Amino acid sequence: MKNIIIASTSTIHGSGYLDYILDDLTILFKGIKDILFIPYARPSGISHDEYTKIVNTAFSKIDKTATGIHTYENPIEAIKKAKAIFIGGGNTFVLTNQLYKNDLIHTLQAVVKNGTPYLGTSAGSNICGLTINTTNDMPIVYPPSFKALGFVPFNINPHYLDPNKSSKHMGETRETRIKEFHNFNTQPVIGIREGSWLHVKDYSIILKGDLTARVFEYNKVPYEVKPGTELNQLK
Template structure:
């Protein structure tokens, strides 16, 4: 498989998709690619607006996207896609629409046959076995928690080490500790903003300057950085 799973789209003070754009370009290669873009995680703005925003950045690096909502047959669009790109937004809404359009299995089949897959935030969540480590409010019934299962571990995108000042609720780490308590065999990777996982040639690597925090029941959380061995997450 060829996966690029990005924690977030935008860093403070930067343009949309600016920090990951060069990694996206390297991942897709020099030959122009037109990817099928899935904008289903958008809730407060239109799919067309989302596609235009992503297309402007992809065009800058010599690639293009076309929205899956513009195809009469979305399953066929995935089956014929050169690459698949899944944008961030609300993961619950995204999974609901992927199910309604019967796209989870076609995405899985294409990815396991080496079609490049790029996702950020919610788009990274749906590459996991389930959506249960998303940060998003469950605004709709997703019709099931299972996702594409392109990787065997869970990602928590936008991972934060502490709550905002003055907030007395649980930290992100406490929420993940709850998850691993009832899912003891599953690893969770706290993927901090400005970082991403790349899976290629059966090698999983972290890209970015910030470390990733790894959780597993019965083990102390560990911090791993770019260049460290992440192969245990694929077993």
């Protein structure tokens, strides 16, 4: 019954917030007017109200509205009653911490498994994987656990970046970081480039957008998969 979009980013360079994916959101949110928005990741530290306003500006282009979960007295009940859910980007540690603090993990898992459409971008996509161990974000708060929602049986690396061969910077490349992850963990990791997303529909997981994605499996050489590839065999 799952119906999920796991997007690398909310925004691609030179374009407005969510613009590149609005057509697909019309399909994901078909027949639904109001979407429950979870602004906990707080990009650049903006308030939940300010963040919800940005989402509403984008959603108005496809005749949808967003209501922030922070405006409900009982966030668990808000999730149970939601027709659709969007968790936006920002900081994955802040987001995860807040989901645990409000005891929302199990409720989110239950409703999305039962068919409530879900959109995640960036941090909101990271948490769709098994754990947040492959986030790119700075660990500015200490969440009670790195375990995430597990909507897919692998980990997500959003905003995936290829090594910049002309760089003189000595910090690790993204590929090196994910290889280091596999010294301590065995689940696959999908590096999703900006402009790509995964569409999860029941038992099918398909790469969408124009770009290839990079798959890192334990003890295997990383490889690229093309748009349209079914990824449900990965685990």
